[in-house]
Amino acid sequence: MQTYLLALNPTDSVISGFLPAAGRLGLSVTLLTDQPGAYGPPGALGPDVEVAACEVRDHRAVITHISRRGQPAAVFTNSDHLQAQGALAAEFFGLPGKNWRAALRTKDKALMRRHLAAAGAEPVRAVEILPGQSPAACVEAGGETGGVVYPCVVKPREGVASEDVVRAEGPAELLRLCTEIRARRPDAALVVEEFLPGELYTLETLGDGRRLHVLGGFHTRLSPPPHFIEQRLTYVPDHPAPVREQILERLALLGVGFGACHTEFVVHEGRARIIEVNYRAIGDHGDLLLAELLDIPLFDHILATHLGEPLPESLGARTDRAARIDSPCADRAGVLASAPGAVDRTDGDVRLTYRPMRPTGERHPLHRTNRDYLGILRTIGPDQDSVDRAADAFLAAQRWEITP
Structure with a gap:
């Protein structure tokens, strides 16, 4: 059975977890990635694993690549960044998979906060700062779930691994942190939300x-x-x-x-x-x-x-x-x-x-x-x-x- 696994850089989860499991299940795996060179020479992952170059952040590229080879048995990813793409590809081919809306809701931290607040569950005061927007203006204006309260936490809206996630005690520190993160990530949207104790x-x-x-x-x-x-x-x-x-x-x-x-x-x-x-x-x-x-x-x-x-x-x-x-x-x-x-x-x-x-x-x-x-x-x-x-x-x- 031909299975497609979407990935970015190599991880222990994929190399030591999912690929051996695919072998035990008798699956032939095509690993689609935008970093094929990081996975070693052809055959490095085993005889039943092919590594193919693909712009995996684009679900259209993923679907097009797979469609050239016929109907797959499964499309899967364990990447934080590729859940929506994997879900959309699985749905396109009529395969079991995650709901792409749920995948997007959970990846986008601002969208998650808005969804839970709209459902009347767990409101958290949060403000979203889009690329090109002034952090000062956004913070002063507030957001759909309320303005900023201190202490607060600023983070990339779609970040992972606590990267650029920082606590701020007051407005001046928050604006400084937003400026520093924006310098490293000019195209990233940010979320500023109340610090949740516990x-x-x-x-x-x-x-x-x-x-x-x-x-x-x-x-x-x-x-x-x-x-x-x-x-x-x-x-x-x-x-x-x-x-x-x-x-x-x-x-x-x-x-x-x-x-x-x-x-x-x-x-x-x-x-x-x-x-x-x-x-x-x-x-x-x-x-x-x-x-x-x-x-x-x-x-x-x-x-x-x-x-x-x-x-x-x-x-x-x-x-x-x-x-x-x-x-x-x-x-x-x-x-x-x-x-x-x-x-x-x-x-x-x-x-x-x-x-x-x-x-x-x-x-x-x-x-x-x-x-x-x-x-x-x-x-x-x-x-x-x-x-x-x-x-x-x-x-x-x-x-x-x-x-x-």
Whole structure:
């Protein structure tokens, strides 16, 4: 069965998750990308994977490319930036897929806020600043969901990975930040919204359009303000029922329910409020950890939904283990002179998997996003105490040296 996978740059989710799953399902994959050279020479991804150049951000180019080769079995993407394009292509060919309106609603943070506010659910005061518009004029005028209140958060309307997401304490700081972001992203629309207090969590779901499974979620530890770098995710097998139901209600309003979805939200005084909805599997090795922790063929299930196969009533997920993910970050620009290599280790009942995210010898600026990750450690064990002890000991024993 010929399957088309839309992608931008290579990710661990695709290389270590979805492509092996496609092989297990007997699929022939054409990987459409605007960066074919990043995937290595022909055949580098295996005999059943073809890499083809395509302007994947344009759904018309995707549809035209696929149509030259006949009817596909599935069109799929795990990219934040390509969900609407993948959904439109799947719909064009009459294939199972996400609703393109839901994909657009969740990607566009301003559109998401307006949609939820119009439904009477979770109003958040927010202002949208379009390219070419004066940040000062927009902030003073307010927006459809109310004017700016402080503290607030400014972010790219369609950004990812906390890039250029910054907290501002007052008008002068906000306008300075908008000017700085606009200098880096002149064509990007910005959203300024009220800061939502509370502890940060995620909810991970998997659906087939009829049945929705909740895979648990994570409690996220962030870097100190004003930036929002995810430094640690501790697995939460089951959020309190009122919290879980609040988030599931919001997802239903947005039209989310097909394939994987990674939702970030805060809980404050028992009230859950969405930060953003990423209509794809959790990244930065979170999906790889879930598959191992729950002992389920997660990537196979996600692909199978796009082939039109229903999810089982029960996924048979394990519930007897704990886990966390740690992401050591660079704290300054420079050359990574020395760092630990890949590690796969079992200490008693605890499994540790460390993967470097940056090669030694390369110079990098300081991004204040997950681009600053030096590596990712996945730790799984029988209980949280043993997981925390093993992860803390491993990290304390490592050294990452950054030179000017």
